[in-house]
Amino acid sequence: MSQSLSASDVASHNKPDNLWIIVDEQVYDLTKFQEEHPGGKKILQRVAGKDASKQFWKYHNESILKKYSKQLLVGSLEGKALAEQKTPPTPSATPPPPAEKESEKKELVVPSAESGTVAPAPGPAAAEEAEAMDTYGDMVPYADPSWYQSYHTPYFNQSHADLRAEIREWMEDAVMPNVTEWDEAKKVPDEIYKAMGERGYLAGLLGIHPYPKELAGGRTVKTVAPEKWDLFHEMLLTDELSRCGSGGFVWNVIGGFGIGCPPLVKHGKKELVNRIVPDILSGDKRICLAITEPGAGSDVANLTCEAKLTEDGKHSIVNGEKKWITNGIWCDYFTTAVRTGTPESGMQGISVLLIERSMGGVSTRRMDCQGVWSSGTTYITFEDVKVPVANLIGKENQGFKVLMTNFNHERIGIIIQCLRFSRVCYEESIKYAHKRRTFGQKLISHAVIRLKLAHMARQIEASYSWLESLIYQCQKMSDYEAMLKLGGAIAGLKAQATVTFEFCAREASQIFGGLSYSRGGQGAKVERLYRDVRAYAIPGGSEEIMLDLSIRQALRVHKALGMKL
DSSP: OOEEEOHHHHHTOEETTEEEEEETTEEEEOTTGGGTOTTOHHHHHTTTTSBOHHHHHHHOOHHHHHHHHHHHEEEEETTOOOOOOOOOOOTTSOOOOOOOOTTSOOOOEEEOTTTSSEEEOSSHHHHHHTOOOOOOSOOOTTTSOGGGGTOOOSSOOHHHHHHHHHHHHHIIIIIGGGHHHHHHHTOOOHHHHHHHHHTTTTGGGSSOSSOOTTTTTTOOOTTSOGGGOOHHHHHHHHHHHGGGOOHHHHIIIIIHHHHHHHHHHHHSOHHHHHHHHHHHHTTSSOEEEEOOBTTBSSOGGGOOOEEEEOTTSSEEEEEEEEEEETTGGGOSEEEEEEEOSOGGGGGGGEEEEEEEGGGSOEEEEEOOOSSOGGGOOEEEEEEEEEEEGGGEESSTTOHHHHHHHHHHHHHHHHHHHHHHHHHHHHHHHHHHHTTOEETTEEGGGSHHHHHHHHHHHHHHHHHHHHHHHHHHHHHHSOHHHHHHHHHHHHHHHHHHHHHHHHHHHHHHHHHHGGGGTSSSSTTHHHHHHHHHHHHHHSTTSOHHHHHHHHHHHHHHHHHHTTOOO
């Protein structure tokens, strides 16, 4: 039976074998629950005997209290009415402060220049929020992001840790033992892609936050409440998928979808989105992005695939070709860049259409490429395809804006994958170097090998820190603001990440020697990733184009912001 308790009563239950906490004036006995807590015992023991409302709402939603109240609720604080269950804030909102007692010292506040509201001043509360999480993984230095290894982070919390564990368990059980076989077969089983939809992962990869539950037909990710979903969850999802060490696998399950679906969701007409997207997010249908042509890659303004309006103005007739299109051979839908203006109009004459294979006139054939074998790289031919005007994405002749806002999302995906692949090369190398013996000692004992590992680690960590910073800015900015302010920086990091990946793949190959030259065996991941390098250095904007864009865009933006030279 629920009882009335004083704060001092609760404070006396502050030991690991006698652990109570307060959440919203209600008292819970977590002594036996410690073993079940997904975040581990330590995080509970730090708040033993205290009001843990602030920490609780940082990581959990209302359903958790409902789930465990019957078995864990002891009572409520004396003289207090049962607190109303509060709805946790979305990631973009400022969370309400916890209720304070009269005897407690008020928190200092400072004005926020961005919003005009008040925010807590740095102090003990801020330090408590930044508490490092428990260690996770094999603890090889630099083989995982530092927050996996009990380093402090301002970006990740327990919801991210829960998602990490969920994805890793699935990957290690259902995917990683089979990746080499799938790569050789040049196809990932359809049930794996379907599982991506059923587990809610596809809807989490749209660059949208909070999680688009309604668009996904009510489907959610098991370990993350929809309102808590942010761009760092999406980043983590791509990162953990990439641990398999196969660009072919990652591109198969998120490549075409991750760049083809966001423009439709963000810029398509509501009726079109509602008709098409639910089947895509469930994993029943597939979509890809069709921009690149035999004569137009990074130079998008020169594409020639043509769409002409019919006399009645109800349809566009599309003719042309697309090349190097990821997933195209399996896709039902093609988010396609077409020329609707004159050839001389350049980027001002580009539109984006959703072309459906069922419309007829769409033919696809597989292309054999150097790497990413299981990704389904495709050559597409459109012959007199009749597309309803309702399938226009964005506005006519303004498709370049749609594509530009999408490029940030595409390039960040490439960056995440490159940096995790770099970590895979590094981790495989450091583990092998502790096993392999040459000239009477282990490889790791040779200074030249340690130097290779050190150069790999420094580039990975520097690039990853830049990535976290840019993801945070994307989280705070609108797509349009991010396109203007971050396009150059993201382009620069895209080049940095692909150069880092290429460096790590080469150095790993040198460490493995002949084992990285043959397919399969101990060096399988390194051999496969070395083949995949060019698939990251060229698509999404070549390194040379990206580096030039990074400076031009930065100068343009800062001139508008008042740059003084």
